[in-house]
Structure formats: C-alpha cells, structure tokens
Amino acid sequence: GAVVSQHPSWVICKSGTSVKIECRSLDFQATTMFWYRQFPKQSLMLMATSNEGSKATYEQGVEKDKFLINHASLTLSTLTVTSAHPEDSSFYICSARGQGHEKLFFGSGTQLSVL
Amino acid sequence: GENVEQHPSTLSVQEGDSAVIKCTYSDSASNYFPWYKQELGKRPQLIIDIRSNVGEKKDQRIAVTLNKTAKHFSLHITETQPEDSAVYFCAASRPELSFGAGTTVTVRA
Numbered sequence: 001g002a003v004v005s006q007h008p009s010w011v012i013c014k015s016g017t018s019v020k021i022e023c024r025s026l027d028f029q030a031t032t033m034f035w036y037r038q039f040p041k042q043s044l045m046l047m048a049t050s051n052e053g054s055k056a057t058y059e060q061g062v063e064k065d066k067f068l069i070n071h072a073s074l075t076l077s078t079l080t081v082t083s084a085h086p087e088d089s090s091f092y093i094c095s096a097r098g099q100g101h102e103k104l105f106f107g108s109g110t111q112l113s114v115l
Numbered sequence: 116g117e118n119v120e121q122h123p124s125t126l127s128v129q130e131g132d133s134a135v136i137k138c139t140y141s142d143s144a145s146n147y148f149p150w151y152k153q154e155l156g157k158r159p160q161l162i163i164d165i166r167s168n169v170g171e172k173k174d175q176r177i178a179v180t181l182n183k184t185a186k187h188f189s190l191h192i193t194e195t196q197p198e199d200s201a202v203y204f205c206a207a208s209r210p211e212l213s214f215g216a217g218t219t220v221t222v223r224a
Contacts, residue, residue, distance in 0.1 A: 034211075043204060046213070111156075
C-alpha cells in the first residue's frame, strides 16, 4: 500500500505556542489530504479537507484561524495549531488520497500535549 | 451530512469464535465502505473495503457484506485470534469519509 509519513510523532509544548505537523505522501501524489483529531477511545473526527493548491475546507466547529492547513504540493500538507492551549491536546492524524482513488492511507499520527 | 452508526461499541469473543460488527449509514450517495483496524497509539490500517455495486467481499478470515437498500454493512471475522484484538472502525464515503464510533474487539485466549 501507499506510504504516508507524519511528523512529529509526539510533541509537548507550552500553552500559547504554535505547533506544526507535517504529512507527506512518499510514493504517490496526494491530491486530497484530510486532517483528523482523535481523543482517547473515541473515533476519528474530521477537522478539514485540503486539496493541493486551494484553501482547506473546514468542518463545522473547527476554527480555521486556529488550525492552519497548507497543502502547497502534491506530497505535503501541514497543520499548524496556533496559540495552543491544554484543550488542544489530542492525537492528530492525517490521511491522503490520490486522484481518482478511493483508498485512504493514514499517517502515523501526532500526539500533542499542551502544558 | 453522512451519519455512520456502529455497533457494538465493545465485543469480547473467545479465540476461534466469530466476531461481527454492524454499521448503518444515512446518505444513499455513499458508495465506498472501508473498514479500518487501529491498535493503540497507531494509525488506522485498511483491512477490507467494499463498493456499492458489490454485495459481499471476502479476504481470508475477513468478510464484509453490504445491503445498499437497508443502508447496512457488516464486518465478519472468523476463527478469531488474539492478534485480532484492536479497535475497528467502519466508514462511508461520499467521497469524504465519515467514520463510525468504533468497536473495541477483545479476543480471549
């Protein structure tokens, strides 16, 4: 299957700082990438959908000014959590899909802890 | 939007027995139904998927059935093994994926 790399795998930061998470498709061109948030023992909640070269589409209730998404190339999308607060602590995971393909491949996830 | 419901939330089975997880979806436009297995702290892994023009698909011990009329689809795991213990998620695609709440499967040795 296709490989999606996500970094960092975990990060601890102070409240008020910003954190950037990278998601890369290593062996295919990801025309669409998705960002999810997952709390312990819960399902994956879609935060936003990004298409290469265009603005991300955010799900209802997700602050676009707080969760900045950039998908500047066919192999890289980034999620920046700005002015992070303890309630932003969560497992963030990306997924990617190639054009014309249905299968979705997931990154390894990033555990964010905001102190 | 799409609403995917998944049952049960937890499932404990004896090794060798079968496990069945059921999902329903609301949007008749959904046409792709993948199932993912997620171990603690790891990424979801696609284990099997089915498209709306197919009623059943099997891959070794795993099978998925789809009833498009009733908007139901199910995952069947036969001859369960301890390594099948994980959280399983169903999803429906429009093409954006909407996930079920997950089923924690525990296989007792």
